Amino acid sequence: MPSVNIEIIRGDITKIAVDAIVNAANSSLMGGGGVDGAIHRAGGPQILEDCRAIVARQGGCKTGEAVITRAGNLPAKHVIHTVGPVWNSGTRNEPALLANCYRNSLLLAASNNLVSVSFPNISTGIYHFPKDLAAGIAVKTVVDFLASHPAMEVKLVCFDEENYRLTNDYYSQSV
Template sequence: MKFELIQGDITKVQADAIVNAANTSLMGGGGVDGAIHRAGGPAILEDCRKIVARQGKCATGEAVVTTAGNLPARYVIHTVGPVWNGKPKEEELLANAYRNSLEQAVAHDVKTIAFPNISTGIYHFPKNKAAQIAITTVRDFSEKNSTIEKVIFVCFDRENYDLYKSLL
């Protein structure tokens, strides 16, 4: 598995799948979630509504897949990261968000996947801790599964970009 690091807008990344840092309702929100819903158009929200009608909300750490609508990807993998309160369980929930996104990618024959910095915006997860969890979880997954060929970490801000660059 190859790793790529870029600073920019995940809605413009060419990949088989991009990951959305969603909320449990899957109905769009702020930050990357709102940007993906706006750029992808109504097809994403329509798929999210069907998922919620079928299974209810998406639990923290879980992931679901929708169309990518107007985005330059085939799929959007929506995952819910934890809100940071300083509890150890939150670290495992964040790792689960990455791991379950990767599992969904494998199930949908995704070869390239792009991740944002899950939970580091309005959910206030410490950026350094989140970067370590993201990279460790993806590396551990790649040792057991070779289906995904490339993971792109897409950092919106310079602080996250610099953290990932030092860890990679």
């Protein structure tokens, strides 16, 4: 049975007060469009400063991996940056890489003793991951993770109605 510690919301992830919000970043960690740009704009220069330090230390972030920064002016305490896969017809291990984004972000949150995490719909914008497939991967990966981390709370924050509906549908099927 799925965890009761999942909430699906339609809204703006930059307004959510949690221990960490997850950013669908690009590998340079220097900000971009979509949710990445919105998080950098709302959080202010502290996030970019922390991202620059990470890049200097390790050279960016690979697809499916995650790194953590302070949250600047956001109501969250931290930002976990993960790089989602660009959709290439499913021929380049995209589903497994997307699942890694969710799993590695949650593992990073747990290793930093964070108990509440909000996710956007990773890779469903300019990376063109099919929204229905992405919703299923997100829900399954989070439900599986929470089975062994019952104290953690996860909010899946959907910016648009289609992602919200699909995510709710997958979650209700898993109950």
